[in-house]
Amino acid sequence: MKITIACLLLFTMPALFAQLPAQRKQAENPVIFADVPDMAMIRAGDSYYMSSTTMHMSPGVPIMRSKDLVNWTLVNYAYDTLANVDELNLENGKSTYGRGSWASSLRYHNGMYYVTTFAQTTGKTYIYTTKDIEKGPWKAAAFKPSYHDHSLFFDDDGRVYLVYGGGKLKLVELNADLSGVKPGTSEQVIIENASAPAGNNIGLHAEGSQLFKVNGKYYLFNITWPKGGMRTVVIHRADKITGPYEGRLALQDLGVAQGGLIDTKEGNWFAYLFRDYGAVGRIPYLVPVQWVDGWPVLGTAGKVPATLDLPASKGLIPGIVASDEFTRRKGDRPLPLVWQWNHNPDNRNWSLKARKGFLRLTTSRTDTSFLLARNTLTQRTIGPACTGSTLIDVTNCKDGDFAGLALLQKRYGLVGVKNDNGAKSIVMVSAGSDQPVEVQRIPLKQNTVWLKAVCNFRDLKDIATFYYSLDGANWTPIGSALKMTYTLPHFMGYRFGLFNYATKEAGGYADFDYFRITDSISDR
Structure with missing residues (x-):
């Protein structure tokens, strides 16, 4: 009899579970873990x-x-x-x-x-x-x-x-x-x-x-x-x-x-607000609102709830940030909306057509620093962790050029290729102490190199590490960890940036094969 009951349960339990309503996943605060x-x-x-x-x-x-x-x-x-x-x-x-x-x-x-x-x-x-x-x-x-x-x-x-x-x-x-x-x-x-x-x-x-x-x-x-x-x-x-x-x-x-008020078509009310969260920037929250005696009452017992009775997030990729292979079909935008230039670009000196499947950044002047260099292409970092990577070809960079991958803020970090007196080197620069310091330099005997920046914003750690690869498979850390700091002079969360600027002679160019972003830490 025990065997019969066990067999009966074995066949009927899946059907019973199938009839139960699936547990609805809820949205979590912050609703957007990005600036x-x-x-x-x-x-x-x-x-x-x-x-x-x-x-x-x-x-x-x-x-x-x-x-x-x-x-x-x-x-x-x-x-x-x-x-x-x-x-x-x-x-x-x-x-x-x-x-x-x-x-x-x-x-x-x-x-x-x-x-x-x-x-x-x-x-x-x-x-x-x-x-x-x-x-x-x-x-x-x-x-x-x-x-x-x-x-x-x-x-x-x-x-x-x-x-x-x-x-x-x-x-x-x-x-x-x-x-x-x-x-x-x-x-x-x-x-x-x-x-x-x-x-x-x-x-x-x-x-x-x-x-x-x-x-x-x-x-x-x-x-x-x-x-x-x-x-x-x-x-x-x-x-x-x-x-x-x-x-x-x-x-x-x-x-x-x-922030302010928003109502849903179902008649529910929320307040949209944001929170300062270290180096990733100011991140959006939603707070439920109830109307009491003609006043909007925010939160749950006066607190910001961790979860919301709204659909769960599907992630910030590709809606807020996205990878880009720099390939374009007819009718595509030259640059997807996730990209923004650091200040106004000089549109004569960047191209997606000069070399198919590549972003080309050409120098048109000499600059004294990364923060004053034009045509740095950026998009947000995201929390709680993210990784940005690129493959760069520096064959046509001129003497004094510096091209690579940045984490942009006042206290920035860079990894890229410097061309000095005919010799190329992979260089990591940190401005973590306000002034840029070349932390490490490694001779480079080839014209292509893979670059990566990894950001950890969990629990306000705000640590970034930089890597390079000579084959796209084996990654080596370079320089020192950057303690990312949200500074008021820039008033913005850290951003990934692709850059190329000249210090001696204009006219050189770097080609970027892609930019890829993930919502995890990838150090291998």
Whole structure:
């Protein structure tokens, strides 16, 4: 009888398990483990769109799309070039690291998409409009002054405003066509001290305004930072856009702050925010929102949850970062959207056509340092760990040229090939102590070499190691580990970069066969 029951169970148990609902995998915070700060977000139909800050990078103000708030794909940029000035062009010894365009505002109104941003570099506010956020084209307008951390707002009566400032928050009305400030109007203070809900001992005064209207009330989100504390969300609400506003401390956990509100088509609400997380940068979080007595209440018992009742992430590759074999079919973009140039590129000196299946970077001038060199092609690093690699051909580099693979930030690291007095060497350079130091040099007897950079962001370790290979199979570490450090002068998470610059004579070129990125540590 025991044998009969056992046999019966053997045949029936799989059928019983098959009838049980599969356990749904949940999304985890952070929803994007990569540098995507200052997010602004909208929902249009069943799609969500998000813009973010990329400052000195070109093209700028990336646009990302998602169907579930978790899995995002780059679909466009608001501009190719912010402005044609020395600081953005890396010319005459000038740069705009940590500046360029900052926190954007993203809106959809009467069939038109609007992206606004501002730039300390130019002292202007920029407004980009399009009917097709994914394909463009974009129409650009700019005017002075540069309205800091502004929020664009279309009110129900047809009037258009910017809310902006730090600590003391202000309101200004724009022309109906958003071409500038409406004549005859002046700025007005709507909140005298927006940091007040977080106390009196404030280090960073309230900024990062994002204004929303829900059920007839105005809700203004800001970030502030009490001294000795952490980044904090404060929310003010009012019955009129001009106030008076009453405020509350809305979230104080893990330093997750700065962002706004988004609702799903199912009627659920979330706050999109970000967290400073060391060298990888500022990484996005989602926090569930419940409405209580007309206030959005953020988090679970006031805390940022580790998991969310949303679909699980499928990973950041290839939506946010991606490998590139540098092969292109007819109709392909010259460069996939995951790529951005460090400052404005000189488009005469890079090519994907000069040698099929390769990215060619040609020098057009001499430079004194990596950070001032033009045409470094970059994309984000990702956490908790990642590896970037490339194969480089330096046959046509000239004396004094240096070409290779970088981890870009103020305290950068490089591995590449230097050509000095007719002799080639594999060189690792570390600027981990602020000043670049050549840590190791190995003679190179061939014209091709494989290069690799490995990043470990787990638990804020922020360690990078560099490798080279002479055959693409056997890897050798070079130099020393780089302690990656997020610095405010660059204000950006570390990025992989492909570079080539001249120190003696222009006109040489390096060919990159591919760039490959993985979301794991690969040291072999």
